[in-house]
Amino acid sequence: MDSIARQGAGESDGVTLDDLLAVSSGGPPRFFSPIVPSSSSSSSSSSSSSSSRPMMLYVPGLDGTGFAASSQFESLSRHYDLVALNVPVGDRATFDELESKSKSKSKAKAKRTAATNDPKVFLIGESMGGLLSLGVASRRPDLVDRLVLVNPASSFDKSPWPAVGPLLPNLPEQLYAGLPYALAPVLFDPPRLVQGAVAAAVAAAEAGAPGARGVAAATGDPVVGLAAAAEELARLFPALGQLSNIIPRDTLAHRLAVLADGCAAVNAPGVLEKINVPTLAIVSSADALIPSAEEGPRLRRAMPKCAIEVLDGASHAALQEQGVDLVGLLKRNAFLPRTADDPPALSRDAAFAPPSPAELERAFESLSFLRKVVSPVFFSTRADGVVVPGLDAVPLGDARSGEGRPVLLVGNHQTLAPDLGFLVQEFITERNVLIRGLAHPGGGGGGPGGGLSAFTTFGAVPVSGKNFYNLLAAGEVVLLFPGGVREAFKRKNEDYKLFWPSKPEFIRMAVRHGATIVPFAAVGAEDGIDIVADSDDVARLPFGLGDGAIRRSKAVPAARAVDTRVTEDGDAEELFVQPICVPKAPQRYYFKFGRPIETAGLHAEGFSKDEEKVRAMYGDVRREVEDGIDWLLRKRTEDPFGDTLTRGVWEAASGGKQAPTFNP
Structure with a gap:
C-alpha cells in the first residue's frame, strides 16, 4: 500500500484533497480511506492485510478535510486499517451529530470485531477532532479501545478564540481570502516552516533540479533562493492557499459554534473523569492557537488512564511538521499493535496492560539518583547451589514459555521498602520480565518512582487469595512478602x-x-x-494524637481476614503506622536469590494434604531467606566498594560504570 493522498497533490491512484473539494455536496459527513492500494497490489492480499489490523479512525480539525495529518498516513497504514472523516464544506452538522457519525463508524467496527475476532478500534482526533473524540469516548467508551488526542480543542474555551473567532467571518471577502496566510504563523511554527522549505529547495538544487532551484544553486542569488523556498513552501503546504475555500466564512462561523458546544459538553463536571479508555494526549509546547501545553497535564489529571507526550517547540499543526513521527510516539506509549517481530511481552496476563516504554523510561529516571547512591548488586543461585552474579540463575524460562508455569519470588521486606523499585527494574532490564507484586490494599510498599499507585501501574494487585490465584494461573512471576506491613513498618531494633x-x-x-x-x-x-x-511510640502520643493515629490505622483495609501472627503466634498487631525515620549514611543495596524450589507435579501427588510436608517446605523457604540475609551481611564486608564515598568517586571517574563488588 504505497499510494498516499497528500494535501492537494495526491498520487495518480490515490484520493486527493481536490477530489473531495470537487464534491459539492453539503453533507453528510463521510468516512473514506485516504490510502489506496497501488495497481500492482492484489486485492485479495490487501483485503486480508486490512482485516487483520485494528481500525484507526482519524477525526480532523477545523478544516474538516481529513487530510491535515496526511504526512503521517503512509506509516500509520502499515499498522492500522486507516479511515478518515471528511466534513464537507457545506455541512452544518452539530457537535452531537458529528459525534454520532464517529460513534456509528466505531459501532460498525465493533460488529466486525465480534464477527471476526478482529483487533481493536483506535480513535485519533486532532484539534477539533480531539474534542469530538473525547465526546465519543465519554458517551460510548465501549466502542473505543484506544484514544489518541493531538492538541485537542478541549482547551478552545480557555483561548482568545471564542472572543476573536466570531469577528473573522465578518471580514470583507478580499481580506478573508488572505486570512490563511495571516494565520500561518499561528497554525505553524514559522522558523520550522521556512527551515523545512529552504532545506527542501537546497536539496532539490543540489540534485540538479531544473528552474529556479538550479539557478539558485549555480549563482548563489539570495533573491532566487528565497523564490525557490517560497515555491517549495507552496508545494509542501498547498492546502494553506485553499483554506479560504475549504473553510468559507459561513462554514467558519458554524464550526466555531461547534467548538463552543463541544467544549461545554466535554468540560462539564464529571465528564472527563468517566472516560476510562487508555488515552494518549500529544501536545505541542509552542501551540499559539490554543493552550495545548497546559491542556495535556489537565487531561492527565482528570482522566483515569491518560498519558501525555509533549512535543517541544512544535506548533498547533504538529503532525505536518518535519521530524514529528506519530507512529514512533504510539510505539513509545504501547499504542502500536504488536507484531511477530516484537520482543516477548513483559507479562503473560491477558487482563493486564504492561507499562509502556515511555512509562518505563519515566519510572527508571525517577530511580536514577537513588540508584547512583546505593548502586544495587544482584546474585542468584543455580539448582546445584552455585551463586552467580546477576539474575541468570533465576528460573524464569517456564513463566515465559507456552507451558505458562508461574514463578513465585518470596523474600524479606526492608523497612519502608525503598529497594522495591530496583527489584522491578532489574528483572525488566536483565530478563525482560515484569514481576507482579501482591501489595497491601491500604497502600503499603512502594514501586518505581515510589508509592503504591506507581507500583500498581507496574502490575501490583491488592493481597488476597483470589488475586494471588489469578496471577499464578496466568503464569506470571509473582512477588510476595509474607511479612507484609508488619515487616515493612518495623519497630526499633528489628533490622532484618x-x-x-x-x-x-x-x-x-x-x-x-x-x-x-x-x-x-x-x-x-x-x-x-x-x-x-x-x-x-506513636500510640503513646498525648492529647489524643496517638489514639487518633491508631484509629486511622485500623480503618485501613486489612490484607488478611485473620492475622494468625496475632491469634496463634502471639505477635504484636499489624498496624498501618509508618515509623518516623531519620536518614543515616546510605549503604549499598544487595540482593541474593536462593536455590529454586520446584513444585511441579506435587499437587497431583496430594502434597497439599500432608501438613507435615507443607510445613517442611515452608520452613525451607524461610530458612533460605534468613540464610540469604546472613550471607549478604557477611559477604558485603568483602566488597572493595562498599563505602559509598569511595564507590561514588570510582563510578564518577569511570563515566557512570557501576563499581564491582565481592566475588560470590
Whole structure:
C-alpha cells in the first residue's frame, strides 16, 4: 500500500484533497480511506492485510478535510486499517451529530470485531477532532479501545478564540481570502516552516533540479533562493492557499459554534473523569492557537488512564511538521499493535496492560539518583547451589514459555521498602520480565518512582487469595512478602527480622499451580535509616494524637481476614503506622536469590494434604531467606566498594560504570 493522498497533490491512484473539494455536496459527513492500494497490489492480499489490523479512525480539525495529518498516513497504514472523516464544506452538522457519525463508524467496527475476532478500534482526533473524540469516548467508551488526542480543542474555551473567532467571518471577502496566510504563523511554527522549505529547495538544487532551484544553486542569488523556498513552501503546504475555500466564512462561523458546544459538553463536571479508555494526549509546547501545553497535564489529571507526550517547540499543526513521527510516539506509549517481530511481552496476563516504554523510561529516571547512591548488586543461585552474579540463575524460562508455569519470588521486606523499585527494574532490564507484586490494599510498599499507585501501574494487585490465584494461573512471576506491613513498618531494633506467620499460607497455592518458588534476601536499605519513633511510640502520643493515629490505622483495609501472627503466634498487631525515620549514611543495596524450589507435579501427588510436608517446605523457604540475609551481611564486608564515598568517586571517574563488588 504505497499510494498516499497528500494535501492537494495526491498520487495518480490515490484520493486527493481536490477530489473531495470537487464534491459539492453539503453533507453528510463521510468516512473514506485516504490510502489506496497501488495497481500492482492484489486485492485479495490487501483485503486480508486490512482485516487483520485494528481500525484507526482519524477525526480532523477545523478544516474538516481529513487530510491535515496526511504526512503521517503512509506509516500509520502499515499498522492500522486507516479511515478518515471528511466534513464537507457545506455541512452544518452539530457537535452531537458529528459525534454520532464517529460513534456509528466505531459501532460498525465493533460488529466486525465480534464477527471476526478482529483487533481493536483506535480513535485519533486532532484539534477539533480531539474534542469530538473525547465526546465519543465519554458517551460510548465501549466502542473505543484506544484514544489518541493531538492538541485537542478541549482547551478552545480557555483561548482568545471564542472572543476573536466570531469577528473573522465578518471580514470583507478580499481580506478573508488572505486570512490563511495571516494565520500561518499561528497554525505553524514559522522558523520550522521556512527551515523545512529552504532545506527542501537546497536539496532539490543540489540534485540538479531544473528552474529556479538550479539557478539558485549555480549563482548563489539570495533573491532566487528565497523564490525557490517560497515555491517549495507552496508545494509542501498547498492546502494553506485553499483554506479560504475549504473553510468559507459561513462554514467558519458554524464550526466555531461547534467548538463552543463541544467544549461545554466535554468540560462539564464529571465528564472527563468517566472516560476510562487508555488515552494518549500529544501536545505541542509552542501551540499559539490554543493552550495545548497546559491542556495535556489537565487531561492527565482528570482522566483515569491518560498519558501525555509533549512535543517541544512544535506548533498547533504538529503532525505536518518535519521530524514529528506519530507512529514512533504510539510505539513509545504501547499504542502500536504488536507484531511477530516484537520482543516477548513483559507479562503473560491477558487482563493486564504492561507499562509502556515511555512509562518505563519515566519510572527508571525517577530511580536514577537513588540508584547512583546505593548502586544495587544482584546474585542468584543455580539448582546445584552455585551463586552467580546477576539474575541468570533465576528460573524464569517456564513463566515465559507456552507451558505458562508461574514463578513465585518470596523474600524479606526492608523497612519502608525503598529497594522495591530496583527489584522491578532489574528483572525488566536483565530478563525482560515484569514481576507482579501482591501489595497491601491500604497502600503499603512502594514501586518505581515510589508509592503504591506507581507500583500498581507496574502490575501490583491488592493481597488476597483470589488475586494471588489469578496471577499464578496466568503464569506470571509473582512477588510476595509474607511479612507484609508488619515487616515493612518495623519497630526499633528489628533490622532484618522476619515477621512471617507460622502457618504456611502461600505453599499450598504455589503447589496447586506447580509454581517454582525462589526465596530471596535483600539488605542495605535498613542500614541507611534510624527509626526514632515506631508505632508503639506513636500510640503513646498525648492529647489524643496517638489514639487518633491508631484509629486511622485500623480503618485501613486489612490484607488478611485473620492475622494468625496475632491469634496463634502471639505477635504484636499489624498496624498501618509508618515509623518516623531519620536518614543515616546510605549503604549499598544487595540482593541474593536462593536455590529454586520446584513444585511441579506435587499437587497431583496430594502434597497439599500432608501438613507435615507443607510445613517442611515452608520452613525451607524461610530458612533460605534468613540464610540469604546472613550471607549478604557477611559477604558485603568483602566488597572493595562498599563505602559509598569511595564507590561514588570510582563510578564518577569511570563515566557512570557501576563499581564491582565481592566475588560470590
